[in-house]
Amino acid sequence: MTKAFVVGHPIKHSRSPLIHGHWLKAYGLDGSYERIDVAPVDFGEFLSGFHAQGYAGGNVTLPHKEMAFLGVARRTQRAQRVGAVNTLWVEDGVLWGDNTDALGFIGNLDATLGIGWEQDVETALVLGAGGAARAVVAGLQDRPLKRIFVANRTGLKAEDLARDLRPGSSVPIETAAWEALGRVVPHAQLIVNTTSLGMAGQPPLAIDLSRAPRNAVVADIVYVPLETPLLAAAAAQNLRTVDGLGMLLHQAVPGFRRWFGVTPEVTPDLRALILADLEAST
Structure with a gap:
């Protein structure tokens, strides 16, 4: 089973698990995507150790995007231009970072x-x-x-x-x-x-x-x-x-493709799912 995550502090309000969970179910994939709360003081240790814990990669949200930029071994050109990393994966033993917000x-x-x-x-x-x-x-x-x-x-x-x-x-x-x-x-x-x-x-x-x-x-x-x-x-x-809302949904596509090997679609059903969750939380 492929495992991925979103890491931040705080993280409980992140809707990324809802987005990726929807896609995992829609495409019938054996995988998981979870929230992980990591304080800034512990982020460096998390960054160097998540792959050994069985994770293929994950998303990075506030306040860790700049720390992730500094902590990865390689960065995409996009991440280099933006100066922040929101997507992580390990390739040939090397920790990579990308920025999919653009x-x-x-x-x-x-x-x-x-x-x-x-x-x-x-x-x-x-x-x-x-x-x-x-x-x-x-x-x-x-x-x-x-x-x-x-x-x-x-x-x-x-x-x-x-x-x-x-x-x-x-x-x-x-x-x-x-x-x-x-x-x-x-x-x-x-x-x-x-x-x-x-x-x-x-x-x-x-x-x-x-x-x-x-x-x-x-x-x-x-x-x-x-x-x-x-x-x-x-x-x-x-x-x-x-x-x-569309930016939130579309920025999630490259990471899902990277970790789970399928390019997901941003559909009206996914948008409706997140809208319902937003309404329920207000």
């Missing part, structure tokens, strides 16, 4: 908007400069956009992100002052919130979408609530919206 974000856009959506997007505006923002920007760099703006309440973090991700990309990355978002919004055909603003228990994201292009898409990686105040404001302006 694939999850882009996969969600492809599934929601349709293949070729980027043909209508010249400029993207990414709000935030943390790990999730780095993954989103890295994913967008693989599409033929003209430019990407990054805005963060702490401007220096936006500058750091732009500096780190500019090399090797044909898509220019520029920074925008948080106070000057009103000057960027009219030029952005894609607006992405990667901050915690709008999440349950957090203040809403204050941004005026009334001057956004009529064909603009507004995406939020937050999925609790599923319709954030930002997405509600976008819908009120008749703009297309993309919620954050």
Whole structure:
């Protein structure tokens, strides 16, 4: 039996076991996927020992993604660009790390908007400069956009992100002052919130979408609530919206394929399963 895991601290609210458990059952595979709570002080020991405990690999969530990046022996190019690891496996005795958040974000856009959506997007505006923002920007760099703006309440973090991700990309990355978002919004055909603003228990994201292009898409990686105040404001302006649940589902695909040898599909049934769990927990 193949065993995999998600490791974090705390971890009890992770929905990854529900996602992978659904796929294991759907494809009739002999495997397991479990939550493992590991405190930061013990993570290095866990990282070096999980394979000996019979695990093929697993997912890494907060607060361990940066520690996993530093602790693996080899990293994919994606993980190197993002500076964080969320997927682990052992290959020929070597511990590898990948970051599938970029694939999850882009996969969600492809599934929601349709293949070729980027043909209508010249400029993207990414709000935030943390790990999730780095993954989103890295994913967008693989599409033929003209430019990407990054805005963060702490401007220096936006500058750091732009500096780190500019090399090797044909898509220019520029920074925008948080106070000057009103000057960027009219030029952005894609607006992405990667901050915690709008999440349950957090203040809403204050941004005026009334001057956004009529064909603009507004995406939020937050999925609790599923319709954030930002997405509600976008819908009120008749703009297309993309919620954050799809990113969670699509980022899980590469790891499952790596550990269990089957490429799973993100289906309406899976989405309905996770939505039901979200509703039951609120």
